[in-house]
Amino acid sequence: MSNSLIKPRIERPSLSQIIEAKAPLFLVPVLMLIGLLAIGSGSTWLTLTAAGLAMGMMIFIMASGLTVIFGLMDVINFGHGAFISLGAFAGFTILGLLGGWIESPSIALNLGAVLLAVAFAMLVTGLAGYGFERLIVKPVYGQHLKQILVTMGGLVVTQQLIYVIWGPDEIVLARPAAFQGSFVVLGAAIEKYRVLAIVIGLALFVAMRLVLNRTRIGLLVRAGVQNGEMVEALGYPIKKLFLAVFMVGCALAGLGGVMWGMYQETISAHMGAEVMISVFIVVIIGGLGSIEGCFIGAMLVGLLTNYTGFLIPKLALVSTILLMGAVLMWRPQGLYPVVKAH
Amino acid sequence: MSDALLSLNGIHTHIGPYHILQGVDLEVPRGGVTVLLGRNGAGKTTTLRTIMGLWQASQGTIRFDGAAIQKETTPAIAQREIAFVPEDMGIFSDLTVHENMLLAARGGAIDEERLGWIFGLFPPLKTFWQSAAGNLSGGQKQMLAVARAIIEPRKLILIDEPTKGLAPAIINAMIAALKELKELKEMQTTILLVEQNFSMARAVGDTVAVMDDGRIVYSGDMAELAADTGLQERLMGLSLEAHQ
Structure with a gap:
């Protein structure tokens, strides 16, 4: 093919295109600034901001798995909340066994207990996810209405199994000694556990971005989100990739469940289903299938919930729904949709 | 035909309530370009998708390089060194051109020498190497789709209407690329090409099969069909000359 036939050129995007693409990145700082102006007190704002970011990180941990599952597999999993609850109870079991470690003043032992609880919760929920996909999701690929019905059924069954194993009552989940209490920074009280949640959430976000953008598996996932059939035609068994994802x-829901349980300090079979409203809002705000959008959406939901809870408590419950409505009016497919609605 | 790389015998394919392929018998000789012609809705695309396992044949056998593949999954069929360029090109629009090519190189790394050859065939791919594939023009996307199919040696390449909707200059460029591909004997690549552009079909085809109503109604040498206006009229109600 001769060069004379086609004369390609690369044009720089216009300023408006750059602003349009980058605008979602400014939402979190803008919301923080608005919060500072509305609250007035710097120390109160710092406390609320740390609480909001920590809450956002935990919602991100729970929502990231759901958005990737939806993006890659086109599966609307209303049973995701079951894995949040199951993870919390699995983690609770390990923390119960390691009572000496969590009561110890040693940070290493405390952290070790949390990491073991998290690892066990992720193992249990990952394996439960295997069974869930094989038994419940696999027969209804491509059938959204049936997916909603059967995954809701799976949620109910899992909740009942939790009743059978751990009983029907709420259980108090004590945080390890090192993560109780607060730091005082610039006159603001910041709970130690919230710092841990922010660190784990950030680490997960960075790790997920690295895996998705720098590895062949990530490349396959990103390609599969767009056109699974073509990935198969290139010779990759996408159904195995579906199952792994x-x-x-x-497993990420399980991790989120442990973190959320220690944050709330009580766990119940219904905790997953209760937090799923925020999780779905975050996934929709972020754009289906998008890790970056999910992260920004989770931060917005966490911050807004805390700011409005302080400023206008009666508005706190609906503030995230109003936020979702505003975002969808601006970007009907969410901030960074990977899966485009047709 | 004794030296067929691919043969379909009595293939039937149903899609929902529709009986699309109704006993397709097709042989694709090793090492050449076979063109599958036919009017819209004749079953050409369904034939390629059935070969790839994207739609399951409900009856009949598909043999590739001696093995029956009609029950295999799409990835297993692709791993038999079969590449597929679908009608919609199947480009991953949010990935860069580089990433699209990287996925097509199942070996994990791209052979630089082969990539240089591909850049010679399709220069825009070099220019837009790090650009999102979704930003390419229609012709450039088609180049990328074909380039993905040839980034590694393949025994068989199935190409579905590569000139659809493209400008004449791009079509000529595509013809030149396919001719170069088939003339590289060391490639040992066989091509099954679905095409409605007769000038393209005649320019690159060695053998031809004509489909109608889900069956093969003619198969033979392209040169014979191209030379016989009466046969063209009878098979397709068209003369190749009238469509050049």
């Missing part, structure tokens, strides 16, 4: 998504 589903298991990882469930």
Whole structure:
């Protein structure tokens, strides 16, 4: 093919295109600034901001698995909340066994207990995800209405199994000694556990971005989100990739469940279903299938919930729904949609 | 035909309530370009998708290089060194051109020498190497789709209407690229090409099969069909000359 036939050129995007693409990145700083102006007190704002970011990180951990599952597999998993609850109870079991470690003043032992609880919760929920995908999700690929019905059924069954194993009552989940209490920074009280949640959430976000953008598996996932059939036609068994991603998504829900349980300090079979409203809002705000959008959406939801809870408590419950409405009016497919609605 | 790389015998394919392929018998000789012609809705695309396992044949056998593949999954069929360029090109629009090519190189790394050859065939791919594939023009996307199919040696390449909707200059460029591909004997690549552009079909085809109503109604040498206006009229109600 001769060069004379086609004369390609690369044009720089216009300023408006750059602003349009980058605008979602400014939402979190803008919301923080608005919060500072509305609250007035710097120390109160710092406390609320740390609480909001920590809450956002935990919602991100729970929502990231759901958005990737939806993006890659086109599966609307209303049973995702079951893995959040299951993870919390699995983590609770390990923390119960390691009572000496969590009561110890040693940070290393405390952290070791949390890491073991997290690892066990992710293992249990990952394996449960395997069974869930094989038994419940696999027969209804491509059938959204049936997916909603059967995954809701799976949620109910899992909640009942939790009743059978751990009983129907709420259980108090004590945080390890090192993560109780607060730091005082610039006159603001910041709970130690929230710092841990922010660190784990950030680490997960960075790790997920690295895996998705720098590895062949990530490349396959990103390609599969767009055109699974073509990935198969290139010779890759995408159904195995689906299963692996589903298991990882469930394991992330389990991680989120442990973190959320220690944050709330009580766990119940219904905790997953209760937090799923925020999780779905975050996934929709972020754009289906998008890790970056999910991260920004989770931060917005966490911050807004805390700011409005302080400023206008009666508005706190609906503030995130109003936020979702505003974002969808601006970007009907969410901030960074990977899966485009047709 | 004794030296067929691919043969379909009595293939039937149903899509929902529709009986699309109704007993397709097709042989694709090793090492040449076979063109599958036919009017819209004749079953050409369904034939390629059935070969790739994207739609399952409900009856009949597909043999590739001696092995029956009609029950295999799409990835297993692709791993038999079969590449597929679908009608919609199947480009991953949010990935860069580089990433699209990287996925097509199942070996993990791209052979630089072969990549240089591909850049010679399709220069825009070099220019837009790090650009999102979704930003390419229609012709450039088609180049990328074909380039993905040839980034590694393949025994068989299935190409579905590569000139659809493209400007004449791009079509000529595509013809030149396919001719170069088939003339590289060391490639040992066989091509099954679905095409409605007769000038393209005649320029690159060695053998031809004509489909109608889900069956093969003619198969033979392209030169014979191209030379026989009466046969063209009878098979397709068209003369190749009238469509050049």
